[in-house]
Amino acid sequence: MLQKLYDWVDERLDITPLWRDVADHEVPEHVNPAYHFSAFVYCFGGLTFFTIVIQILSGMFLTMYYVPDINNAWDSVYYLQNQVAYGVIVRGMHHWGASVTIVMVFLHTLRVFFTGAYKKPRELNWIVGVLLFFVILGLGFTGYLLPWDMKALFATKVGLDIAASFPFIGDWIKVLLQGSDIVGAQTLARFFAIHVFFLPAALLGLLAAHFLMIRRQGISGPL
Amino acid sequence: MSNKEHDVSRRQFLNYTLMGVGGFMAATMVAPMARFAIDPLLQKKEGTEMIYVMDVKDITTEPQNKKFTVKKVDGWHKFDEQNIAYIFKKKNGDILALSPTCTHLGCTVAWNDDPAHPNQFHCPCHGGRYTKTGINIPGTPPPAPLGVYKTQVKDGKLYLGEVQSRGGA
Numbered sequence: 001m002l003q004k005l006y007d008w009v010d011e012r013l014d015i016t017p018l019w020r021d022v023a024d025h026e027v028p029e030h031v032n033p034a035y036h037f038s039a040f041v042y043c044f045g046g047l048t049f050f051t052i053v054i055q056i057l058s059g060m061f062l063t064m065y066y067v068p069d070i071n072n073a074w075d076s077v078y079y080l081q082n083q084v085a086y087g088v089i090v091r092g093m094h095h096w097g098a099s100v101t102i103v104m105v106f107l108h109t110l111r112v113f114f115t116g117a118y119k120k121p122r123e124l125n126w127i128v129g130v131l132l133f134f135v136i137l138g139l140g141f142t143g144y145l146l147p148w149d150m151k152a153l154f155a156t157k158v159g160l161d162i163a164a165s166f167p168f169i170g171d172w173i174k175v176l177l178q179g180s181d182i183v184g185a186q187t188l189a190r191f192f193a194i195h196v197f198f199l200p201a202a203l204l205g206l207l208a209a210h211f212l213m214i215r216r217q218g219i220s221g222p223l
Numbered sequence: 224m225s226n227k228e229h230d231v232s233r234r235q236f237l238n239y240t241l242m243g244v245g246g247f248m249a250a251t252m253v254a255p256m257a258r259f260a261i262d263p264l265l266q267k268k269e270g271t272e273m274i275y276v277m278d279v280k281d282i283t284t285e286p287q288n289k290k291f292t293v294k295k296v297d298g299w300h301k302f303d304e305q306n307i308a309y310i311f312k313k314k315n316g317d318i319l320a321l322s323p324t325c326t327h328l329g330c331t332v333a334w335n336d337d338p339a340h341p342n343q344f345h346c347p348c349h350g351g352r353y354t355k356t357g358i359n360i361p362g363t364p365p366p367a368p369l370g371v372y373k374t375q376v377k378d379g380k381l382y383l384g385e386v387q388s389r390g391g392a
Binding site for chain 1: 252253255256258259260262265298299300
């Protein structure tokens with residue numbers, strides 16, 4: 001049945017080369033945990049991507065109930081967590097997944113660093129990876145404010161004060177991020193927009209570049 | 224052992240197990256989110272409580288415009304909804320509480336405010352008219368009679384509940 005459907009589409013659109021290009025690539029022995037168990041360290045990049053997929057999915061579903069407004073944000077989070085079926089699980093996936101993503105990014109970075117995989121000709125991919133790291137930290141920072149509880153508020157105040165300590169332009173950065181002279185209604189709206197539109201767009205673009213480069217250059221050789 | 228002795232080849236076996244395990248993992252991820260998203264379909268509907276509107280002894284045969292407040296809960300948003308009922312006693316003594324929402328396009332009808340058609344409910348939007356008991360008058364836009372509030376009389380007091388539609392005609 002599925003095979004017939006696939007054949008019908010393939011006959012018209014010739015889709016086989018499309019996924020063959022993606023799926024067919026060499027996986028060298030030194031990165032395959034089936035040969036050397038210690039090669040599991042090569043999984044952290046894929047695991048980072050896996051957690052990012054979970055973050056995007058759970059985040060999409062959370063916005064069905066969440067409202068980025070100072071009067072309703074906390075109540076909408078309370079409602080989706082306590083009144084909506086599996087709300088505590090979906091929010092939990094996003095909450096804990098955020099930390100897991102950062103841990104995985106860190107482990108992936110360590111693996112790349114200690115195997116020297118960042119060296120020529122892969123410097124550009126290292127740079128894109130560092131940008132991805134900053135984008136993910138930004139997602140963590142902006143997402144932290146959204147539940148609009150006391151922890152969120154004061155963590156954001158501290159974060160913005162750190163931004164304000166940047167030489168010369170610190171105060172501008174703070175106002176730009178805050179959107180106001182206090183952490184308030186405009187900050188919440190702004191952080192929401194950054195969290196769900198701007199940074200995810202940057203994230204997807206950088207991920208595409210990251211994956212294209214690894215496919216073009218292949219996995220770095222064994223130590 | 225060669226593959227020929229088996230109905231399932233090594234490649235097929237690996238395909239099935241990997242797809243099965245992968246599918247299971249994807250399902251455990253997506254199932255809670257799907258249930259989360261379709262929750263409005265499955266939320267239990269709470270019956271609206273009956274609200275005290277007026278004393279039975281004050282009800283006349285002339286429809287009276289009575290306002291009353293219903294506490295509504297919409298997710299995290301709680302608000303008071305202002306409702307209007309036209310309340311009167313029918314000839315046989317039954318109490319009728321009509322909803323003033325026109326069944327044409329939802330404007331609010333008024334009682335006896337059109338000099339050309341006395342003792343009728345009249346809708347200002349498109350000239351829809353209803354008889355005193357809320358039956359839509361043929362030749363005017365409304366396709367159905369006015370809705371009726373569920374009524375309950377207790378200790379000489381009238382309580383109103385949900386509006387019930389009286390169908391189309």
